[in-house]
Amino acid sequence: MLLTTDMMVEGVHFDLRWITPFQLGFKLVSVNVSDIYAMGGRPEFMLLDFAAPGDFEKRQFDSLFDGIAAALKTHKLSLIGGDISAAGLVVLSATVSGSAAKVVGRGGAKPGDLIYVSGHLGDSACGLQIMKRIGKTIMIEKNEQVDFGPGWKTVGPLVRRHLMPFATKPERFCGKATAMMDISDGLFIDLSRLCKESGVGAAIYEDRIPISGELRKAAQYLDADPIDFATGGGEDYELLFTAPSNVKMDAFCIGEITKKGLRMIGREGDVRKISIKGYQHFAL
Amino acid sequence: MLLTTDMMVEGVHFDLRWITPFQLGFKLVSVNVSDIYAMGGRPEFMLLDFAAPGDFEKRQFDSLFDGIAAALKTHKLSLIGGDISAAGLVVLSATVSGSAAKVVGRGGAKPGDLIYVSGHLGDSACGLQIMKRIGKTIMIEKNEQVDFGPGWKTVGPLVRRHLMPFATKPERFCGKATAMMDISDGLFIDLSRLCKESGVGAAIYEDRIPISGELRKAAQYLDADPIDFATGGGEDYELLFTAPSNVKMDAFCIGEITKKGLRMIGREGDVRKISIKGYQHFAL
Numbered sequence: 340m341l342l343t344t345d346m347m348v349e350g351v352h353f354d355l356r357w358i359t360p361f362q363l364g365f366k367l368v369s370v371n372v373s374d375i376y377a378m379g380g381r382p383e384f385m386l387l388d389f390a391a392p393g394d395f396e397k398r399q400f401d402s403l404f405d406g407i408a409a410a411l412k413t414h415k416l417s418l419i420g421g422d423i424s425a426a427g428l429v430v431l432s433a434t435v436s437g438s439a440a441k442v443v444g445r446g447g448a449k450p451g452d453l454i455y456v457s458g459h460l461g462d463s464a465c466g467l468q469i470m471k472r473i474g475k476t477i478m479i480e481k482n483e484q485v486d487f488g489p490g491w492k493t494v495g496p497l498v499r500r501h502l503m504p505f506a507t508k509p510e511r512f513c514g515k516a517t518a519m520m521d522i523s524d525g526l527f528i529d530l531s532r533l534c535k536e537s538g539v540g541a542a543i544y545e546d547r548i549p550i551s552g553e554l555r556k557a558a559q560y561l562d563a564d565p566i567d568f569a570t571g572g573g574e575d576y577e578l579l580f581t582a583p584s585n586v587k588m589d590a591f592c593i594g595e596i597t598k599k600g601l602r603m604i605g606r607e608g609d610v611r612k613i614s615i616k617g618y619q620h621f622a623l
Numbered sequence: 624m625l626l627t628t629d630m631m632v633e634g635v636h637f638d639l640r641w642i643t644p645f646q647l648g649f650k651l652v653s654v655n656v657s658d659i660y661a662m663g664g665r666p667e668f669m670l671l672d673f674a675a676p677g678d679f680e681k682r683q684f685d686s687l688f689d690g691i692a693a694a695l696k697t698h699k700l701s702l703i704g705g706d707i708s709a710a711g712l713v714v715l716s717a718t719v720s721g722s723a724a725k726v727v728g729r730g731g732a733k734p735g736d737l738i739y740v741s742g743h744l745g746d747s748a749c750g751l752q753i754m755k756r757i758g759k760t761i762m763i764e765k766n767e768q769v770d771f772g773p774g775w776k777t778v779g780p781l782v783r784r785h786l787m788p789f790a791t792k793p794e795r796f797c798g799k800a801t802a803m804m805d806i807s808d809g810l811f812i813d814l815s816r817l818c819k820e821s822g823v824g825a826a827i828y829e830d831r832i833p834i835s836g837e838l839r840k841a842a843q844y845l846d847a848d849p850i851d852f853a854t855g856g857g858e859d860y861e862l863l864f865t866a867p868s869n870v871k872m873d874a875f876c877i878g879e880i881t882k883k884g885l886r887m888i889g890r891e892g893d894v895r896k897i898s899i900k901g902y903q904h905f906a907l
Contacts (some may be wrong), residue, residue: 365709388630
């Protein structure tokens with residue numbers, strides 16, 4: 340049996356100026372389900388704690404629950420209870436239970452294992468930057484589009500990835516993975532956690548980190564390096580895992596596990612020590 | 624398997640001007656464990672979500688966790704994980720899992736069943752009133768005493784009942800109870816919930832509601848009616864349950880289940896319709 344909990348606090352994890360209650364509810368479920376998937380499990384039940392100020396409207400409340408319901412349906416789990424309270428700001432906390440035939444932890448990576456990610460990285464972090472520029476909500480759940488920079492065809496997928504992330508299912512990987520986790524705080528910080536728990540190091544190849552065409556275009560428009568979004572930005576909810584080198588995996592191989600140290604090998608073959616970026620609570 | 628969650632929000636559920644972090648941690652566990660006990664279960668594991676502003680000190684954080692640890696030890700359960708975040712105010716949310724050989728719900732009360740409570744009611748609500756008058760924290764966990772009104776011998780137990788409540792174990796009752804819940808929001812409001820879920824009514828005898836000697840004395844000092852604390856005040860965490868009239872129960876019998884309506888029979892035999900008091904979130 341697996342149990343996980345994740346909290347979302349207004350002003351820290353989200354800003355109602357650019358996320359709709361529907362999107363917030365959808366995201367809350369995804370974030371928690373992602374933790375169950377990350378252990379190779381299947382989500383079953385959810386409990387919800389919800390707190391909001393008195394001026395949070397019924398319309399917003401209904402929309403929040405519609406978003407929760409949509410994500411519950413997507414991932415096939417049931418909301419079975421919770422607690423509701425008044426509060427000075429909006430706080431959501433969910434607990435999801437699940438089960439796994441075999442739990443995949445963070446501690447099993449061995450030197451020589453290859454390192455994989457399940458999909459493109461950095462889209463969500465870039466989507467957040469774009470939302471801050473746009474500065475208002477976009478009802479993507481109702482196919483609303485906004486004209487911004489390189490156009491909605493580029494911007495839309497990035498923004499969606501941030502506002503309504505999908506948790507990545509682990510079935511394809513967890514039979515063979517030696518260690519696994521989801522990327523919630525950023526590739527570098529999450530990889531450093533996996534390495535720490537496994538007592539190993541890692542070498543990452545910069546040019547193998549999967550970056551979407553949309554991210555490349557949008558980063559150019561924002562005058563930013565897409566690799567910074569992909570390595571330092573969080574909330575991708577892709578899976579990061581390791582597997583023996585003789586096993587074929589349907590994922591992006593970005594490097595290999597070493598005995599110690601965290602290094603990135605640049606496009607020119609230059610070796611850099613990885614410095615940990617990613618979201619830090621209570622950072623000074 | 625049982626799962627429950629309860630949230631405590633600064634300014635709504637507690638005020639750090641008169642509760643210490645230790646007491647807050649202890650109470651959070653009690654409140655959640657009480658929900659498991661209320662279903663006839665045994666608590667096993669806890670997850671904790673904790674959010675606080677940046678100026679919440681390490682000393683306070685350590686004290687909070689000491690209080691949590693003390694309550695976990697009392698009720699023999701383990702903290703297995705959680706989530707920590709920055710926030711504009713202190714928010715605690717816990718989820719407790721447990722197990723029960725046979726779950727006792729709220730829906731099994733039948734006309735003719737007797738209504739029981741496991742202990743004195745109203746102490747906690749009176750303790751809160753006293754704390755508001757005292758207006759500062761009392762480290763009862765370190766045996767601190769305060770000189771107030773009728774004296775610490777009277778005031779101490781009431782204040783302790785509010786700040787560091789104990790969840791009431793159900794073993795003695797749950798084999799025979801037809802319906803059960805804990806009294807968290809107040810006798811009348813919680814009884815009305817039990818009756819609603821069972822599709823029945825209730826008649827309560829005012830003079831059978833168990834009131835402690837300390838509450839009588841303190842209520843007199845506060846110029847209040849102890850019965851108002853006992854019926855309208857919350858956070859007693861005593862068990863409220865029903866059982867067939869031919870079964871002997873080691874608890875206070877306060878009335879009986881009827882076909883419909885909620886009535887209190889006064890000391891003079893006068894019959895009054897029960898009006899629901901108790902804490903209401905989002906009340907206008």
